[in-house]
Amino acid sequence: MSSYYDVRVITREVENIREYPDIVPLVVPTQNCWRKLIKSEERFLRNQLKETELLHVNFGSIAIDLEDIVSRCAIPMTTYFLGVDASAALTDVEYRTRLKNSKFAAVFVNSEDMKKRLTPHLPPDMPCFVAYCGIPLERFPFKKRFSISDGVVFLQISRLTPKKGIEYTLKAFKRYVGEVDSRARLIIAGDGPLRENLIKLVSSLELSEKINFIGSVGYQQYIELLKNADVFIHPSVTADDGDMEGLPTIICEAMACGMPVISTRHSGIPELIDDRENGFLADEKDVDGLFDCMISLYEADVGSISQNARKKVEERFDHEKTIQILAGYMKDVIDNWDCASSTKKARLL
CATH class of the missing domain: 3.40.50.2000 (Glycogen Phosphorylase B;)
Structure with a gap:
């Protein structure tokens, strides 16, 4: 993705970092990273988003928790559903309700089957795209x-x-x-x-x-x-x-x-x-x-x-092809977002 955008990664844990020398992640050292981030470190996240044009979040369950903060930053947020967030999590009534009322700029899923299962739980006008996870x-x-x-x-x-x-x-x-x-x-x-x-x-x-x-x-x-x-x-x-x-x-x-x-x-x-x-x-x-x-x-x-x-x-499933597809979808989100500028290189989180 760094071939298309200036990317910064925020994560709670890192594995195999030597295999990705071009990525220098910002690691949030908490046991329950995202909930603590939301409750007591909102200022931290909002500072990270000041010069960001798009926040892309892996796992819909995390994106739901971040939605209120991101909405106050006036930038679009997309999320990638990967498994449990589009299956077991859907048994929770509160989670389904929040999904149905969510305002993500777009949703990505990693299979046609997941799209079929998840779409009924999303707002009817929310874009949902299949973007396979490719491999190098x-x-x-x-x-x-x-x-x-x-x-x-x-x-x-x-x-x-x-x-x-x-x-x-x-x-x-x-x-x-x-x-x-x-x-x-x-x-x-x-x-x-x-x-x-x-x-x-x-x-x-x-x-x-x-x-x-x-x-x-x-x-x-x-x-x-x-x-x-x-x-x-x-x-x-x-x-x-x-x-x-x-x-x-x-x-x-x-x-x-x-x-x-x-x-x-x-x-x-x-x-x-x-x-x-x-x-x-x-x-x-x-x-x-x-x-x-x-x-x-x-x-x-x-x-x-x-x-x-x-x-x-x-x-x-070649990652060069799948990344190009995902980057194209993100470009469309940025270009069609009211507050996004299409004249400068996007910075993604």
Whole structure:
């Protein structure tokens, strides 16, 4: 985005900052950053907005909390809904009411499915645009997979939370090891609140020697995992509290690396995976369906699936293309805002 605008980033935490040397974020060191910002540091934010032409906020729930402050600064605000803010959060009556009365200059979502779900909760005249989250293709080298044989290595990388569907990965893998490939292995990278429960499930399934929980990984180890594993699995589900994915970027990254991906018909995932053409889809929470996807790899043209996966990401999820689309939408917002000047370079927050 810095290729199009003078951008300043305000955030509450920073990860992998070395991978983005051009960004120097302003970190607000509070445990509950945004609420404290709103209640006791309004002056701070308003000072940051003095020379700003557009405030762009990731997560609609945060944007809702900032709306009153930003409205007094007489600048447009856009927001990007990414998952929980367009799913579980909508079960809260107050949140839905505030959304319905919101005055965002525009709303962005990361899938057509999310747009369909969110639009009824927005003011009828509010612009809502699909802007996919792209990935930097140069960071994810393509390695064509040609076939699947015994000793296959499955990989899931995710937060260990309900919507990631890890328990269904484990149960499908149990059947796969018992009926198809006794030498298969499963690597699960990531951490989260379900870790202990999942480890107990692995033990009860008698899979402790086949499954390796390796915890959180750094960027280089992450790339090596994508490079060396055979099949990526990410069976997203709708959690009991309504929490849903948007369109998981990690699936894009695995496909860019040429990995056959097994996932679910959940949220925006079918906008990325074309079943049996560049990956495999099962229904949510369908262990038998996931198992069928696993054994289908033996009969599939894995080389074509691998190539098609990379091609799909190149065509629709290359970050150079997606950033250009998002920047164009933002330019329209600035140009059509009553107080915005179209004669000077925009500064965004």
